Amino acid sequence: MSQSTVSSAATHKVSGKATKMRYAVAFMLFLTVVINYMDRSNLSVAAPLISEEFGLDTAQQGLLLSAFGWTYAAMQLPGGWLVDRVQPRLLYPICLVLWSVATIFMGMAGSFIALIVLRLAVGGFEAPAYPINNKVVTAWFPERERATAIGFYTSGQFIGLALLTPALIWLQHALTWHWVFVVTGGVGVIWGLIWFFMYRNPVDSKKANAAEIEYIREGGGLVDLGSAKNKTAAPKLSKADFALVLGRRKLWGIYIGQFCLTSTLWFFLTWFPTYLVTYRHMDYIKTGFLTSLPFIAALAGVLISGVLSDYMLKRGVSLGTSRKLPIITGLLLSMSMIGAIFTDSTALVITFMSIAFFGNGLASITWSLVSALAPSRLIGLTGGMFNFIGNLSSIATPIVIGLLVSATDFGPAFIYMTVIAAAGILSYVFLVGQVQRVEG
Template identity: 45%
Template sequence: MPQPIHPTHDDLSSGATASAGAAGATMRRSNARYRILALLAIGTMINYLDRTVLGIAAPQLTKELGINAALMGLLFSVFSWSYVASQIPGGLFLDRFGSKLTYFLSMTFWSLFTLAQGLVHGIAPLLAFRLGLGVAESPCFPANSRVVATWFPQSERAMATGTYTVGEYIGLAFFSPFLFALMGAYGWRSLFYVVGAVGLVFGAIWWICYREPRDHPSANAAELEYIEAGGGLTHRKKDEGDATTNEKGTKSTKSTKGGFEWRTIGRLLKHRQLSGICLGQFAGNSTLVFFLTWFPTYLATERHMAWLKIGFFAILPFIAASIGVMFGGTFSDWLLRRGTSVNVARKLPIIAGLLLASTIILANYVESNVTVIVILSVAFFAQGMAALGWTLVSDIAPDGLLGVTGGIFNFAANLAGIITPLAVGFIVAATGSFVGALVFIGVIALIGALSYIFIVGDIKRIVMTE
């Protein structure tokens, strides 16, 4: 994969680079990048707790505020409206101001909107705070991808992406019992107070602890050399007008301060790599959104499980998904280290995961609740395997446009948060059953697999030519 050519006026002189290389040959490599990865994993866990805690509070909240099921479905969906609409602006903000400030402001404001939901006494302010939560969370995953692309060589990016992505599932799998107990003891409002306060505290920790690689006190020259040799340290702000020439002699433009044009979005989407992974991620997210929204209702109404059983069984697919995320990332990096092509190493876990996720349809044809949970756990495990799309964003994004590329990708992926809950709700309302809904989820997963097989093409960095 061609690597971008760094300008001669880069912040390290050639002599300093040579010294770093000599030092890297003799000193033991530090592991500061793993500390940064821990920050991303915790931040992602809090992110998903904040966006999904409404589902845990829903039984008490709907009674106190007099909200019917249809209106509750709207509240679940409205987060994704502002979240999706803010992806491009959030990506632009990220490219302009960098990872540290963007992530700090994002977490601080989304935590404030979460906390504020505990203060509401009517539907209008709750709706407004859900919209605000979506805006505030919008830069989070593009920032995650930017940090991984900066801090990790290509051979470790799938592992890194899988590690922070698993936070989506761990928080829900392992903290749900605590949150249910908290609600039972102190009421639904306490959930928003506690989760919001945790986010505010962690936002301060992020601001204190996060540094770019060359500024991190614990990253030595050997680690910096290792990261840069693997394609890291490349996504940082450039001087206005900076450009390089690619291997064919074509001038390629990089992100420049204030130089973004909206037509860049269309130009990016013309590249099959980006349009293909956007469709594939939409498909994978459709399975995820089903589990985040309709899964408990499915167990209660279609499978007629008691609430105690739902509380136990609902944890199992999330645990399976956590394992799937880690397995998919580790397997992808293992293939890459063994000399497998980037195309196979990145695509194989995603395609296999989406194909296996489509087996969710089989739940329509079994009677045993235990067997149903096994099928759903396998499908969610597979969805976790397929959650490597952000790794591909790091691999294909033009240098200096990772924030915008990630925003486009996240925009497409999170359309599932709007479309899937509404589609499932319409199918269930029209048929009185979840049979068609599970078929819908399975077919979408198959479409995602076909997108990676036939549309994505070679995994290589997009070159934006003038």
């Protein structure tokens, strides 16, 4: 009996049509991203009170806000190496629990140094998260659905922040800043345990039938990726592997583009609440509400982006245009934040910020290009390099802004962010070129 006959028979035996387990997996990724970004942004919520309690100047605030990024970036390549070798079912909960425990201890820290050390730990343990997300979605989704799936789970970083930032500010106001970290860390520990018991790779899952697995496989999904049944040992990384992921112009295009894109994100995750409180003189409760508006705009952007990209692809638009057009348009819109320099109106400032963050959301399907371009045997390493270079912005953005701004003038920060966004556009236009998988 031929392989196709076996596959057809298996599909008929299990079900007349494919199950939809991949949608449940996308929802699990979504919840994980909500928790991931809640633990990234909780420090920005508490930063004004922490700075007041410990007497921190703007340079020290920038150092504390950047601490996450030092280890997050440094651990991307080791994290990518782990992602290529350890099943997502096991690696993700380990990382989740460890970064969540470090977050809980931040709520108990009694010094500036302790906060920095614990924040470094959070960044290091979160490092494999997005390469794991990319591996999971590459295994569970065909190419024609992948941007929508990536857009959906990426929206978790915005919907969580939009809805939870006001709640965390209220919690801080009702109790103390310490509880912001204890509560967010506790949620992560619980979810890490749930992930371990619920997640399976497509070919290991008892809830995905043969028809769904075949549908994913025929659409370009790598259904055996990260499977417990796949006993083939991952080859040792060689200098040639690193030369491959560092030596291709296309890959450098998305690496640089990701740095520029995430610079805007890290502005909102670090300095934006302080900007409203310190430079716009708003109280904490009002700040919590206004901070949520750009995140809501970003949520709309990222949801539109994934659906629009896959729609264009299904209508016959090339893969490159379908993926790159929303990204380039989003980076262009993110440049609008420079308008905040030219107005004293709070309403206009929030409008400019909302347009800018909508653009950031629209551009946030960049991981779809990792899935499309990365060598299939080096998905984790390429994702790690992509996230390493991209998230150097988590170090640069807080520190550069802390050095550029003065006690009364925040304008240089907006000029810097606009120039960075323009550089991202140039990278996608001139370096990425035609979108096709790098062989090697």
